[in-house]
Amino acid sequence: MTIHKEGYTSLAIALVFGAVLYAAARFGLPDYPVVHTVALSIAILVFLIVLQFFRSPTKNIVRNANHVLAPADGKVVVIEEIFEPEHLKTNCIQVSIFMSPINVHSNLNPVAGVVSYFKYHPGKYLVAWHPKASTENERTTVAVRMDNGVEVLFRQIAGALAKRIVWYVKEGQTVEQGAEFGFIKFGSRVDIYLPLGTKIDVKIGDKTTGGESVIAHFN
Known part of the structure; x- marks a missing residue:
């Protein structure tokens, strides 16, 4: 440790x-x-x-191009089809993982590829599970284009206690699956947006381990 x-x-x-x-x-x-x-x-x-x-803690990361790894330790609180308006501009499957203050708050790349989009948004500090947290809270948005051309978007979202988001990636950077891309101090959330048709391997209420739990896979 x-x-x-x-x-x-x-x-x-x-x-x-x-x-x-x-x-x-x-x-x-x-x-x-x-x-x-x-x-x-x-x-x-x-x-x-x-x-x-x-x-x-040390992570036991098993990299697989067909798998989407959990970007954080926490609990799955949202699985739904939703329109992603910022970058992908299409309907996606959103999977949200809530991190409580007792979880490890390091954030890891769910997939490998090239960072095709990055933006930091200052904002509010609503509780992380609030429906408007994804669009109104302090947050970052990262999109990674995989070797097969698929883009996966993920978003760090600050919570009521978290008032500082840290990120370690930039557009054009090649990232490795399971490598750290950021950190959020105290309670927070990470949203992932996956293409329609992606097989989701978790359900609401499931606990995840960042970099280890497989939350979805591509057909």
Whole structure:
């Protein structure tokens, strides 16, 4: 188990917060050892919460050009046919994965190919499962054109707690299936838009593991 690079600053802040909290209790109320214990417990708890959020476990990725891998750890909350208006401009099958604060928040490429489209959208911070989150929240949109010409579009969507989306891809870049393309801090969601006729291998409520779970495959 390693710690994701996006967590270094947050961990440092948590450590400073804990040190200040304990010092304030220890020296501000020297005659109340119970308060010291409570302050120390809170400091350790906060640090451990931040630490587990930014964990970066090793993935057992099996690459397959016919498979669509889950881009994130989480739970499938949407499977529906929908019109994608930003780039594909056609009806697609949307699969949405919700990431709670206890999930690993690293985002991985569901397919391999060349990034054919990328755009960052500033926006609101509605709860990630809100119907308008896909179009109104802070988000990024990435489309990857596979070797067979099929385009798969996926979107990082910030949630009510997530106020920073990080991405590591750009248009024209060749990406590997299962490689990291971004990170979202705290609760959030990833939407994937697949061509009609794609066989969906998950159902609503299923738990996914980013880079390992096969959520769909091409006929």
